[in-house]
Amino acid sequence: xxxxxxxxxxxxxxxxxxxxxxxxxxxxxxxxxxxxxxxxxxxxxxxxxxxxxxxxxxxxxxxxxxxxxxxxxxxxxxxxxxxxxxxxxxxxxxxxxxxxxxxxxxxxxxxxxxxxxxxxxxxxxxxxxxxxxxxxxxxxxxxxxxxxxxxxxxxxxxxxxxxxxxxxxxxxxxxxxxxxxxxxxxxxxxxxxxxxxxxxxxxxxxxxxxxxxxxxxxxxxxxxxxxxxxxxxxxxxxxxxxxxxxxxxxxxxxxxxxxxxxxxxxxxxxxxxxxxxxxxxxxxxxxxxxxxxxxxxxxxxxxxxxxxxxxxxxxxxxxxxxxxxxxxxxxxxxxxxxxxxxxxxxxxxxxxxxxxxxxxxxxxxxxxxxxxxxxxxxxxxxxxxxxxxxxxxxxxxxxxxxxxxxxxxxxxxxxxxxxxxxxxxxxxxxxxxxxxxxxxxxxxxxxxxxxxxxxxxxxxxxxxxxxxxxxxxxxxxxxxxxxxxxxxxxxxxxxxxxxxxxxxxxxxxxxxxxxxxxxxxxxxxxxxxxxxxxxxx
Amino acid sequence: xxxxxxxxxxxxxxxxxxxxxxxxxxxxxxxxxxxxxxxxxxxxxxxxxxxxxxxxxxxxxxxxxxxxxxxxxxxxxxxxxxxxxxxxxxxxxxxxxxxxxxxxxxxxxxxxxxxxxxxxxxxxxxxxxxxxxxxxxxxxxxxxxxxxxxxxxxxxxxxxxxxxxxxxxxxxxxxxxxxxxxxxxxxxxxxxxxxxxxxxxxxxxxxxxxxxxxxxxxxxxxxxxxxxxxxxxxxxxxxxxxxxxxxxxxxxxxxxxxxxxxxxxxxxxxxxxxxxxxxxxxxxxxxx
Numbered sequence: 001x002x003x004x005x006x007x008x009x010x011x012x013x014x015x016x017x018x019x020x021x022x023x024x025x026x027x028x029x030x031x032x033x034x035x036x037x038x039x040x041x042x043x044x045x046x047x048x049x050x051x052x053x054x055x056x057x058x059x060x061x062x063x064x065x066x067x068x069x070x071x072x073x074x075x076x077x078x079x080x081x082x083x084x085x086x087x088x089x090x091x092x093x094x095x096x097x098x099x100x101x102x103x104x105x106x107x108x109x110x111x112x113x114x115x116x117x118x119x120x121x122x123x124x125x126x127x128x129x130x131x132x133x134x135x136x137x138x139x140x141x142x143x144x145x146x147x148x149x150x151x152x153x154x155x156x157x158x159x160x161x162x163x164x165x166x167x168x169x170x171x172x173x174x175x176x177x178x179x180x181x182x183x184x185x186x187x188x189x190x191x192x193x194x195x196x197x198x199x200x201x202x203x204x205x206x207x208x209x210x211x212x213x214x215x216x217x218x219x220x221x222x223x224x225x226x227x228x229x230x231x232x233x234x235x236x237x238x239x240x241x242x243x244x245x246x247x248x249x250x251x252x253x254x255x256x257x258x259x260x261x262x263x264x265x266x267x268x269x270x271x272x273x274x275x276x277x278x279x280x281x282x283x284x285x286x287x288x289x290x291x292x293x294x295x296x297x298x299x300x301x302x303x304x305x306x307x308x309x310x311x312x313x314x315x316x317x318x319x320x321x322x323x324x325x326x327x328x329x330x331x332x333x334x335x336x337x338x339x340x341x342x343x344x345x346x347x348x349x350x351x352x353x354x355x356x357x358x359x360x361x362x363x364x365x366x367x368x369x370x371x372x373x374x375x376x377x378x379x380x381x382x383x384x385x386x387x388x389x390x391x392x393x394x395x396x397x398x399x400x401x402x403x404x405x406x407x408x409x410x411x412x413x414x415x416x417x418x419x420x421x422x423x424x425x426x427x428x429x430x431x432x433x434x435x436x437x438x439x440x441x442x443x444x445x446x447x448x449x450x451x452x453x454x455x456x457x458x459x460x461x462x463x464x465x466x467x468x469x470x471x472x473x474x475x476x477x478x479x480x481x482x483x484x485x486x487x488x489x490x491x492x493x494x495x496x497x498x499x500x501x502x503x504x505x506x507x508x509x510x511x512x513x514x515x516x517x518x519x520x521x522x523x524x525x526x527x528x529x530x531x532x533x534x535x536x537x
Numbered sequence: 538x539x540x541x542x543x544x545x546x547x548x549x550x551x552x553x554x555x556x557x558x559x560x561x562x563x564x565x566x567x568x569x570x571x572x573x574x575x576x577x578x579x580x581x582x583x584x585x586x587x588x589x590x591x592x593x594x595x596x597x598x599x600x601x602x603x604x605x606x607x608x609x610x611x612x613x614x615x616x617x618x619x620x621x622x623x624x625x626x627x628x629x630x631x632x633x634x635x636x637x638x639x640x641x642x643x644x645x646x647x648x649x650x651x652x653x654x655x656x657x658x659x660x661x662x663x664x665x666x667x668x669x670x671x672x673x674x675x676x677x678x679x680x681x682x683x684x685x686x687x688x689x690x691x692x693x694x695x696x697x698x699x700x701x702x703x704x705x706x707x708x709x710x711x712x713x714x715x716x717x718x719x720x721x722x723x724x725x726x727x728x729x730x731x732x733x734x735x736x737x738x739x740x741x742x743x744x745x746x747x748x749x750x751x752x753x754x755x756x757x758x759x760x761x762x763x764x765x766x767x768x769x770x771x772x773x774x775x776x777x778x779x780x781x782x783x784x785x786x787x788x789x790x791x792x793x794x795x796x797x798x799x800x801x802x803x804x805x806x807x808x809x810x811x812x813x814x815x816x817x818x819x820x821x822x823x824x825x
Contacts, residue, residue: 015785015793224783231786243595243609247787309592310610375769378783382590382610385770389589402768407682 030236032533035213035508038229039239040222042261042500043523045198049178050189052165053118055127056178059423060523061516063200063216064105065165065183068096068115069158071424073516073526075327077158080208081110081166081184091153091464096146096161103205104168105188112140117169119148125174128441129521131427132160153462155469159425186211186529196220211528223378227503236505237524241378242312245501252503255510256314259518260323262422263383264494265371266445267294268414277439282414283447287369290362292350293396297493298486299335300343301390307496310382314499320477320485321421321432323497325517328426328470333477333485343394352395360395368397372411373418375402380418383495387418412445413438419445422497423519426473430457433476433484433491448491452482500524507534562813569806573626576803580623585772588612588620596784599791606791609784614777618796621774622803625754628688629807632753635692637699637746644703644738645730648711657704664697673756674765687766691753699745703738710737740818747814750807758800774800 030036048054050064057063068082084097102110119138122130134154141147150157171182181189184207187200200216221229223241230238230249240247245254268285275283287293303317316323320333352360352367360367371388373380384400391398398416408417419442421428430437434457435450437443453476460472477485484491500518504510509532516526591611599606605614647657664672672694677686710716710733719729761767761775769776774796781792 012797015797224786228786244787309590375764381770385590385610392586400768400770402770403682 032507032535033212033214034217035215035237035531036217036219036235037237037524038219038221038226038235039237039502039524040220040226041239041241042518042521043218043239043525044222045195045218045220046178050181050192050198051174051178052167053122053125053127053172053174054178055129056165056181057523058130058163059519059521061525061528062165062183062185063187063525063528064181064185064189064203065167066102066185067163067165068098068161071159071162071516073325073514075424075517077162081115082161085158085161087158087464089464091155091462092150094148094150094157094161095141096148098144098146099207100144102184102207104171104182104184105203105205106168106171106182107205108168108170110166110168110184111143112146113143114169115146115166116140117172118164118166119146121167121172122164130160130163131431135160153464155461155463155466156425156427158466159427162424187216209529212532213528216528230503236508237510238503239524240501240503242310242314242499242501243378243382245312245314249503251506253506255502255504255512257500257502257512257515257518257524258316258323258325259498259500259522260325260422260424261420261500261518261520261522262318262321262323262494262497263380263418263420264318264321264492265387265416265418266412266492267297267416267490269446269448269489269491272414277413277447279409279439281410281412281439283439285369285414285416286365287367288416288446290350290352291490292346292352293367294490294493295486296343296346296350296352296394297391297396298490299337299339299346300394301387301493301495302338303495304338305390306383306386310386311379311496311499314501315496316499318494318497320483321492321494322429322477323422326424327467328429328473330474330477330485332480333483333487335486337486340393347394347396354395358392358395359397366397367395368399370411370415371398371400371418372408372415373400373402374405374408376404379498380420384418387493387495412442413447416493417445420498420520423521424517426460426470429473429476430461433457446491448484448489450482450484450489452479453484508532509534559817562816566810566813566817569810573803573806576619577623577626577630580620580627583616583620583623585620588616588772596787596789599795605795606789608780608789608792614792614795617772617777618774618799620772621777621796622799624684624772625757625774625800625803628684628691628757629750629754631688632691632695632757633746633749635688636696636749636753637742639693639696640699640703640745641738641742643696643700644707645734647704648707648726648730648734654704657700661697661700661704664694669694669756670759670763673760674763677760677766682766684767687757687760690760691756694756695749695753699742699749702741702745706738706741707734710734744811744814744818747807747811750811751804754800754804754807 043060046056050056052062052065067080070078070080072078081098081102082096083099086095098112104110116138123132123135134150134152134157136149136151138146138148165183168182186203186206188203189198190201191199197217197219202210202214226238227240227244229235230252267288269289270284271286271289272284277283307313307315319335322329347360351362355361371384373384381402388398388400431443433444433448433453435454438447456472456475460469463469477483478487482488511527511530514527514530594607595609595611597607603613603615605618608614643657647654673690676693677690680686680689716729716733758775761773762779767773767776777796778793784792
């Protein structure tokens with residue numbers, strides 16, 4: 001017993017000690033052209049190394065490698081490695097011309113062969129994050145021209161050319177490349193202490209405008225640990241959860257950036273007939289397959305209350321998962337929400353009558369289902385709890401369940417799940433609603449099946465000009481009489497486009513005007529070329 | 538003698554000075570028992586759904602309305618802690634009872650013959666050689682997590698010390714003359730177990746059950762602290778503590794302090810019952 005007391009006392013003292021250290025804080029001097037960041041939540045440590053073929057930063061800035069094209073925050077397509085491109089009239093052949101003056105960080109030249117190799121290899125390896133299904137093969141016509149052959153026309157293919165960092169064909173080894181990457185990007189990796197930090201140095205061979213910072217250190221700290229390091233003055237940028245935005249840190253300013261990373265809840269669209277998906281997971285839910293439930297939730301839940309409460313007042317309402325910064329945003333898909341009385345009326349009309357315990361019932365079936373969220377994501381936890389409380393006002397019981405993604409897999413098609421989606425590529429829409437993709441990994445989790453929407457998706461993909469295809473993508477949300485948005489089938493309960501919150505050192509200007517769109521899985525480094533250290537005189 | 542008296546003097550003598558030790562001990566046991574019972578009953582009446590969020594008062598300091606403060610979602614920490622403690626005690630109770638049953642079963646079966654005895658000591662050693670917490674995590678994951686996983690995991694790992702005590706005790710009793718006499722009279726093993734062994738083992742069993750409690754509660758807290766078993770929004774003491782770690786850098790000390798202190802008190806209360814029971818049941822101390 002005495003030993004136990006001793007252990008407890010030691011424990012308490014340790015905790016006090018940790019707090020004292022955290023609150024203590026001391027300044028660490030850095031030279032002006034050095035940058036230390038702790039942005040572990042978005043842009044954290046890559047599990048598979050810095051290897052684009054295994055998944056390194058498709059949606060963020062790859063830093064070490066460079067891509068053929070880049071998109072700026074106005075969604076304009078800008079050349080990077082590429083200088084020009086042409087698409088055949090049948091939409092099946094893309095020819096891209098690249099610069100001939102580009103060298104990898106090991107001084108070997110980057111040629112069309114390397115590009116073709118990267119795309120073929122990625123197709124062969126096939127990660128779940130990057131879908132190259134529409135590409136048949138790529139080959140180098142000469143040193144500076146690459147030809148991509150497609151299986152079928154795909155207007156979104158041009159976006160795939162924005163994501164994938166080019167690796168050198170002759171130096172690529174899938175065992176070691178992730179640890180010792182060679183690329184043509186603005187930085188090269190000099191040191192990677194797994195679980196702790198990665199240190200980058202400027203790549204002298206970089207062909208474009210070089211960033212001002214000669215050395216970039218990423219410390220892999222998240223959330224409260226990142227906040228603690230900011231308080232200690234150890235970092236220039238620290239990404240913290242939204243619940244920390246009201247905190248104050250010496251010499252740092254809270255910077256909130258809109259993202260296109262959207263949170264939404266998939267509502268299984270078909271009843272549970274005992275069918276299973278091709279992956280063997282149960283499909284369908286008897287409660288959410290009733291459109292009255294889906295509509296009532298979409299109209300009754302106040303998204304603004306979710307933003308004001310759990311998200312500390314940051315974020316933008318979302319009704320169809322497409323943030324307003326994207327060109328295929330459809331303003332007609334929005335509705336007025338937080339209408340509890342209307343939502344109750346929808347439920348009454350749908351046959352859901354108030355039960356004795358406050359939960360509505362229809363033919364003996366309770367309006368009750370589970371809402372799964374990843375247990376390590378605090379923002380989603382508080383969103384899930386709040387949605388459940390909001391739904392209770394309508395008489396719908398939503399039971400939040402926090403699990404690991406491995407466990408959520410089993411329930412993703414039969415219960416509701418709080419997802420994060422959102423990309424600068426409209427392919428996301430086809431993945432979310434195309435009936436062809438039901439039950440495929442994280443695609444179309446609600447099992448939505450509507451030929452009208454399928455047709456819009458197909459027509460958008462078949463369009464040769466991606467800018468003209470946006471109109472069809474818009475119609476997926478709402479075409480005037482149908483769609484996936486609350487006005488139509490209300491397939492999802494989309495909630496909010498997240499804001500990301502960073503503490504940024506006052507001596508650093510991260511050029512808010514050119515910050516690139518941050519999709520789900522993106523990072524803050526998109527405009528690192530424009531970041532400046534303000535000289536203090 | 539005066540030294541011995543000092544040693545066995547109850548630390549609470551200032552409260553019950555005029556009573557004799559037996560009465561005092563019984564009183565302490567029943568009082569503490571009542572407190573624990575009250576915690577459990579209280580927690581059963583707390584409906585988790587009613588611990589709602591209130592973001593306007595999030596991270597507020599302890600006050601009269603919220604004696605333990607509120608957390609990052611503005612939920613009252615006093616109610617959450619009470620619910621968590623109730624869960625801990627319930628899990629502790631289930632684990633203790635299950636563990637005791639396993640221990641009795643194994644100890645008695647070790648008397649059935651040499652082969653059984655080897656088996657029992659083998660299993661005991663096997664379980665002793667694996668760290669508790671690892672075993673609990675493995676078992677609770679393989680059962681799919683949740684409260685059931687935690688209960689079964691904790692119960693299946695806490696029978697070892699009691700089994701060893703009981704087995705040694707049985708071995709000792711079996712060598713006594715009256716047991717040998719009974720054997721010679723032709724009594725069955727079952728009759729001997731029922732009439733000679735069990736009455737002498739009961740004090741050990743009761744004590745063992747009580748002393749498993751604090752261990753089980755601590756382990757339940759550890760497992761939930763590590764994030765196995767329950768969802769992170771559910772009030773279990775380990776989850777509350779692990780969540781509080783994230784807000785220590787904000788200066789929200791109350792999130793860790795009060796739940797931690799409550800857990801400590803609960804564990805100490807069980808220890809108190811155990812110590813006093815020992816005083817009653819252990820012949821060397823009972824006559825003090």
